[in-house]
Amino acid sequence: MSRELSYTEAILEATDQALHEDSKVMLLGLGVPDPKGIFGTTLGLQEKYGEDRVFDTPTAENGVTGVAIGAALTGMRPIITHQRVEFSLLGIEQLINQAAKWFYMTGGKASVPLVVRSIIGRGWGQGPQHSQSLESWFAHVPGLKVIMPSNPYDAKGLLTAAVRDNNPVVMLEHRWLHNTFGPVPEGNYEIQIGKAKIAQKGDDITIVSYSYMMVEALRCASILAKCGINAEVIDLRSIRPLDESTILKSVSKTGRLLTIDNGWSKYGIGSEIVSLVAEKRLKFLKSPPIRVGPNDVPIPSTRALANLVYPSTYEILKSVEKSLGKELLGMNWDNLPKVEDTPDKTFQGPF
Amino acid sequence: MKNLDPLKLYTDMLRIRFVEETISQEYSKQEMRCPVHLSIGQEAIPVGVSSRLTISDQIVSAHRSHAHYLAKGCDLKKMISELFGKVDGCCRGKGGSMHLFDLEGGQIAAVPIVGSSIPIGTGVALGLKRQKKPGIVVIYLGEGATEEGVFSESLDFAKLQNLPVLFVCENNLYSVYTPLGSRQDSKRSIIDIAKAHGISAISGDGNDVIEVQKLTSNAIIEINTHSTPFLLELSTYRWLEHCGPNFDDHLKYRQDGELSNWMERCPIKKLKLHLEKNHLINNRIENKIIEKIKLEISEAFEHARKSSFPDPTELFLHVYAPREIE
Numbered sequence: 115m116s117r118e119l120s121y122t123e124a125i126l127e128a129t130d131q132a133l134h135e136d137s138k139v140m141l142l143g144l145g146v147p148d149p150k151g152i153f154g155t156t157l158g159l160q161e162k163y164g165e166d167r168v169f170d171t172p173t174a175e176n177g178v179t180g181v182a183i184g185a186a187l188t189g190m191r192p193i194i195t196h197q198r199v200e201f202s203l204l205g206i207e208q209l210i211n212q213a214a215k216w217f218y219m220t221g222g223k224a225s226v227p228l229v230v231r232s233i234i235g236r237g238w239g240q241g242p243q244h245s246q247s248l249e250s251w252f253a254h255v256p257g258l259k260v261i262m263p264s265n266p267y268d269a270k271g272l273l274t275a276a277v278r279d280n281n282p283v284v285m286l287e288h289r290w291l292h293n294t295f296g297p298v299p300e301g302n303y304e305i306q307i308g309k310a311k312i313a314q315k316g317d318d319i320t321i322v323s324y325s326y327m328m329v330e331a332l333r334c335a336s337i338l339a340k341c342g343i344n345a346e347v348i349d350l351r352s353i354r355p356l357d358e359s360t361i362l363k364s365v366s367k368t369g370r371l372l373t374i375d376n377g378w379s380k381y382g383i384g385s386e387i388v389s390l391v392a393e394k395r396l397k398f399l400k401s402p403p404i405r406v407g408p409n410d411v412p413i414p415s416t417r418a419l420a421n422l423v424y425p426s427t428y429e430i431l432k433s434v435e436k437s438l439g440k441e442l443l444g445m446n447w448d449n450l451p452k453v454e455d456t457p458d459k460t461f462q463g464p465f
Numbered sequence: 466m467k468n469l470d471p472l473k474l475y476t477d478m479l480r481i482r483f484v485e486e487t488i489s490q491e492y493s494k495q496e497m498r499c500p501v502h503l504s505i506g507q508e509a510i511p512v513g514v515s516s517r518l519t520i521s522d523q524i525v526s527a528h529r530s531h532a533h534y535l536a537k538g539c540d541l542k543k544m545i546s547e548l549f550g551k552v553d554g555c556c557r558g559k560g561g562s563m564h565l566f567d568l569e570g571g572q573i574a575a576v577p578i579v580g581s582s583i584p585i586g587t588g589v590a591l592g593l594k595r596q597k598k599p600g601i602v603v604i605y606l607g608e609g610a611t612e613e614g615v616f617s618e619s620l621d622f623a624k625l626q627n628l629p630v631l632f633v634c635e636n637n638l639y640s641v642y643t644p645l646g647s648r649q650d651s652k653r654s655i656i657d658i659a660k661a662h663g664i665s666a667i668s669g670d671g672n673d674v675i676e677v678q679k680l681t682s683n684a685i686i687e688i689n690t691h692s693t694p695f696l697l698e699l700s701t702y703r704w705l706e707h708c709g710p711n712f713d714d715h716l717k718y719r720q721d722g723e724l725s726n727w728m729e730r731c732p733i734k735k736l737k738l739h740l741e742k743n744h745l746i747n748n749r750i751e752n753k754i755i756e757k758i759k760l761e762i763s764e765a766f767e768h769a770r771k772s773s774f775p776d777p778t779e780l781f782l783h784v785y786a787p788r789e790i791e
Contacts, residue, residue, distance in 0.1 A: 140595070166595055172625065177584040177618025184525075184588020187573055190595060211578050212585065217786045219564050221557030224573075225786035256784050280786035 119298040121291045124266035125155040125231075128273040129193065131302040133163045136191060139277060141168045142178065143195030143231075152195050153233070153292050179205030179230070183213050186226045191277060198244050199232035199286060206251075213282035214257030228282040229273070234376065235289050236326070236424070237455035238463050241415035247325075247377035247408070252284045253354040253386075259283040259307055260353040262376070264328035266296040268351055271305030279307060288326035288376065289465070290457035308355035312364070316344035319437055320364040322387055323374040324350040327425070331374050333451065334430045341442040343434070353383055358390055365391050369400035370437045374425060375407030382407060404433045417455040427451055471736065472745055474516060474674050478508040478733050480758045481532045484541065487762050488531075488548065492710035496770065497548040499561035502577075504532035506672075506704035509732035510635050511536035513677025514603060517685055520571065521600035523593070525586035528577035529703075530565045533605050539570030545765040551772035558775050559783070579640075580613030582606065583632075587619045590628035590694075601629040601688055608698075609640030611655050612648060620662040623694040631684050632659070632696040635671060641707045642718045659696035671699030672732040675739065702727035 119127065132139045141159060143152065147170050151157035160168040171178045175196065182192040196202040202209070209230065217225040235244040252260045259281055263269040269287070276283035313328065314335050323331040328349050335345040346364050350357065365371050371391055373384030384405035391403060406425045414420050427450045435442055456463075485503045492501065504511075507529070515536040518524070526533040534544060540555065547554030548562050556564050563577035573589055576582050586604035593600055610616055611634060623630045634655055638645045659666035665687060669680045677699060684695040704724065706713035714724050740746040 138596075172618065172621050174615075174618035174621065176615045177587070177622055180581065180584025180615065180619070181588035181591055181622055184574075184585040184590070185592035185595070186588070187585070188589055188592025188596065188598070190592045207578060207581060208584070212576060212581060218783045219556055219560045220566055220783075221555075221559050222783035222786070223556075223568060224566070227786075259785075278788070280788060 117298060117300065118295045119266050121266045121269050121287070121294050122154040124270040124298045125273060125287070126157060126159075127298070128270040128302070129156065130159060130162070132193075132274060132277040133159065133167060135302065138189055139167070139191045139193065140185070141193045141195070142171050142182065144171050144173055145197060146170055146195060152197065153289075156195070175201050175204035176208060179208035180212070182228055183208055183216070183226050186228050187224055191227045193229040193231060193277060196230070196232040199234055199248050200243050200246060202230060202232045209258070209282065209284070210255055214255045217281065218257060225280045226282050227280045229276045229285060230282065231285045231287065233287050233289055234325070235465065237290070237417070237420065237457070238461070238465055239415040239417065239420070239455070240413075240465060242412040244465070245413035245420075247286070249286055249353050249377055250382045253383065257281070258354060260286065261307060261351065262286045262325040262353055263351060264291065264325050264349050265294065266298050268305055268311075268349075270298050271303050272307065272351060274302050275304040275307050278304065283307065286325065290326045293457065293460065294329070305351065308352045308357060310351055310357035310360040311349045312346065312360065313349045314345065314347040316346035317368055318344045319370040319372060319434060320346050320348065320361070320368045321372045321374065322348045322350065322361060322384070324353065324383070325376045327374045327376050330425065330427065330430060334427055334434070337427070337431065337445070337450070338434060338442070341444050343438065343442065345434070350383070356386065361387060361390065362395055365395050366398050369398050371399070371403040372430070372433055372437055373403070373405050374430060375405065377407065378410055379405040379407030380410055401437050401439055404437055406430055406433050420455060424453070426453065469516070471675065471740060472750070474512055474678070475733070475736050475740060475746070476754050476758070477512045477516075477536055478674065478736065479754065481508045481512070481535050482733060483758050483762055484535060485531060487766065489705070489710035491766065498550060499548060499563075500708050501548065501562045501710065502529040502708050503705050503710065504529055506727065506731065507635060507637060507701045508532055509674040509677055510633065510671045510699050510701060511605070513674040514631075514633055514681045516678050517681040518571070518603065519600065521598070522603065523571050523573045523589055523600060524603040524605065525573060525582045525589065526565070526575040526605045527579065527582050527607065527610065528563050529607070530572070530575040531562070534565045534567065534570070534572045534575070537571050539565070539567035539572050541761065542765045542768050543567065545769040546772050549769040549772065550774060551769055552775040552779065553772045557779065579607070580610040580615045583610060583619040584615055584622070587623050587628060587630060590623065590630045591626060594626070594628055601631055601685060603631045603633055605633050605635060607640065608634055608636040608638070608645060608655060609648070611658065617658065617662070620659060620664055620694070624663045627692045628694055629688050629692065630694040631681070631688060632694065634696065634698040635701055636698055637701050637703045639703060639707070642716070644718070655698045656696070664694050664696055666696035666698065668698040668700070671701035672730050672735060674732055674736050702730070704728060
């Protein structure tokens with residue numbers, strides 16, 4: 115599979131194939147058919163599938179979430195979009211109280227097949243209300259599934275699985291991943307929701323991450339390799355259900371655990387993983403687990419401060435040193451990559 | 466279901482009244498251990514509306530849903546079992562009184578978070594329309610729900626997509642204990658809110674089942690001929706406490722004489738006068754109706770009492786739907 119697609123192209127292709135495969139699939143959200151097409155992920159789909167199946171909505175996230183749930187109850191399989199996860203909070207009542215509980219509270223007689231796509235922002239001054247990573251909110255609720263693909267291949271496979279799933283699935287896409295490229299097969303395929311991937315095998319330390327922070331995790335792993343440290347890097351892919359066995363198996367082997375969160379570490383995904391390991395593999399641990407994540411503050415707009423919020427390569431590597439209880443040999447601390455307020459040089463703003 | 470026979474309307478209202486009264490009387494036995502929001506005094510609206518609906522029409526309800534459920538023809542035994550928390554309840558005991566639902570009967574959803582049912586019902590209509598399935602969707606809502614933002618969001622969406630929705634606002638003047646005057650300006654008009662969204666709307670006496678029936682008939686004609694939503698605002702009154710089996714007039718949150726005035730306007734009494742005037746009822750007919758209803762109700766309660774609670778293994782069932790549901 116030599117063909118490469120961007121993350122957005124992978125989402126577009128998965129959506130296109132889902133619409134083609136099943137006439138019950140529909141795509142709605144503010145801006146879905148507009149010239150930007152949700153950062154390119156919905157471009158051309160209305161022209162291809164018509165206004166009945168791919169359509170714009172009022173600026174009414176609460177109402178639209180409820181409408182999607184109602185349509186799902188009649189057998190439709192809606193995908194709804196939010197240009198930032200913060201807007202989805204206007205529909206949180208519908209998602210948490212209604213969609214997440216429907217199958218349970220009807221005694222298994224009716225379910226809500228629904229995909230909620232939301233985007234996490236970062237950088238370029240997006241500030242307190244366009245940069246939050248709220249996966250632990252959604253992951254807290256039984257009945258919801260939460261997926262956070264870290265690359266184009268996973269984005270297509272997980273979204274395909276989400277659309278075919280009979281439950282409400284929240285897909286959180288990091289804006290900084292949208293323009294990343296990777297191999298993506300042309301046909302449709304699924305990645306199992308609830309199964310993590312070992313992105314790199316290793317014996318010295320287990321690093322667990324997901325979404326954009328996987329880019330950091332893999333960058334650190336390759337630097338560590340030069341220092342003779344073999345990190346096992348786990349890409350969660352799904353936040354809920356959590357693939358406990360893959361994590362436990364790895365920690366049993368390495369005896370060390372570092373989690374890198376996209377959202378705040380307190381009450382976060384890393385906290386859940388550390389709890390899991392403490393409860394089930396405490397005796398295997400050679401050193402205390404470490405959680406790394408954004409600092410415990412709202413995300414400020416100015417890059418002078420925002421750049422300090424996110425874990426840097428330096429901070430992650432220092433955490434690895436701490437976990438190993440020894441200095442990283444041959445490490446050139448002055449020459450580490452520095453991430454500013456854009457994902458890469460091609461990014462010219464505004465968001 | 467669909468009928469024009471006033472005696473049938475009378476029977477349906479009386480049945481709901483007796484079911485609710487039986488729940489009220491039996492509640493102190495503490496077998497029905499879930500909150501109940503009884504519909505006594507409000508029977509005319511669901512009976513009048515449902516008398517113009519067919520099996521393919523769907524209804525969506527909120528916390529006070531017993532009357533909607535029963536008037537639509539949903540299963541009484543499954544309802545009472547649900548109140549008892551039994552496994553053969555309509556939600557296998559996992560929903561309770563506030564989540565009555567019956568796919569065969571056509572109550573596709575009932576949810577107690579005020580206003581939340583409105584967009585869900587709107588979405589049901591969207592699903593029906595997209596799949597070219599027959600039927601309209603009736604969304605029952607209280608006047609309190611019109612204060613939620615999602616009410617306006619749903620009106621807008623329903624009109625924008627020209628969905629077959631009949632919004633039925635049951636205005637019973639109270640949201641829990643808070644009177645209408647403390648919640649809405651006297652100039653605020655629910656009808657006008659609908660009209661401002663391009664939706665035709667009309668108000669009427671929600672304690673007059675014949676009037677409700679006529680208004681519903683006209684509304685459905687409008688919905689079907691112009692493929693557009695419609696809103697009815699119907700005045701009515703809740704006799705009992707907001708939640709629970711008792712009268713609560715001693716709490717003095719209603720004006721003196723208000724309850725007794727509305728009890729004078731009892732929808733069942735009103736229809737009975739009409740029936741008597743037209744010689745459509747006599748003691749013998751009425752006794753026969755009552756006897757039949759009471760038997761059905763006592764059977765439903767007996768059934769619920771004898772039914773089993775869910776097995777402990779049910780706790781972990783139905784959190785997630787499998788790939789193949791059927």
